[in-house]
Amino acid sequence: MLIRLILLSVLLFSSQAFSQSSDQVSQELEDDTGMQGGDIFSDFNEDLESSQVLEDERFYRYGRFFSVNLGGGMTTFTGNRGQAYDDNHPTFHLSVNYFLDFQKAVLLGVEYSKHTMLLDTEVNGYKNLGKIGAVVTDMTRLFVGYKYYFDTTDLGTAITYSNPYIVGRLEYWYQRNKFLDRKSFEDVKGGGIGTGLGFGFEFPVELKASYVNVEFLYHVVNFFDKFTQDYAQYNDPDSTYGYDDLTGNVISVIITYNFTW
Numbered sequence: 668m669l670i671r672l673i674l675l676s677v678l679l680f681s682s683q684a685f686s687q688s689s690d691q692v693s694q695e696l697e698d699d700t701g702m703q704g705g706d707i708f709s710d711f712n713e714d715l716e717s718s719q720v721l722e723d724e725r726f727y728r729y730g731r732f733f734s735v736n737l738g739g740g741m742t743t744f745t746g747n748r749g750q751a752y753d754d755n756h757p758t759f760h761l762s763v764n765y766f767l768d769f770q771k772a773v774l775l776g777v778e779y780s781k782h783t784m785l786l787d788t789e790v791n792g793y794k795n796l797g798k799i800g801a802v803v804t805d806m807t808r809l810f811v812g813y814k815y816y817f818d819t820t821d822l823g824t825a826i827t828y829s830n831p832y833i834v835g836r837l838e839y840w841y842q843r844n845k846f847l848d849r850k851s852f853e854d855v856k857g858g859g860i861g862t863g864l865g866f867g868f869e870f871p872v873e874l875k876a877s878y879v880n881v882e883f884l885y886h887v888v889n890f891f892d893k894f895t896q897d898y899a900q901y902n903d904p905d906s907t908y909g910y911d912d913l914t915g916n917v918i919s920v921i922i923t924y925n926f927t928w
Contacts, residue, residue: 792897
């Protein structure tokens, strides 16, 4: 009986000592890590939120919110379409930018250009009708896009001043071909989806108020008459005109004056 009492006393003492030791270890961990309630990320989250608030305040104070851009430039083509067209400059441009923060903006706009193709021969699409003459093509494109401005904080003054960016656009090209020398011919119309990728620079005229923008874009467009053989030479071996198709991509350079708020 005495032995049982001694064993029971030892077990009770050991359990109490272990409980006190566990409580002491937990308290020491809280003291060392500064944790209260066991959330080891609380300080990190607070710092992150504070940093975001400061960045938002800086943007609202010093950033641009939107801009209206007016300008012009040139549009030209590669491949067979480039050989067929004489470009009637300028290209006209109107767009709006909405700035998400210092480095990102979305855009919406429209551009228009005119081009002339001379068909001094008979062609497949208009057989036995003689030489077709001049065909004027009006091209109007609507686009939405995204701009990303590079962080130039640690770069030279000249680069910082130029505000370099890259841009991507999704475009819809509407095309209308008019036969100037054949008034009886109906206009040929159609549309195609395209994309544009490029880069540009924005030079401030007055900070936060106005900028001069220069942009270079390369476009890949699925024109409705891309693979047409209507303008291929027919029954006129002495002519140097006529085009087996109108494949080719687009290059544009646009200069705009941006009114910014």
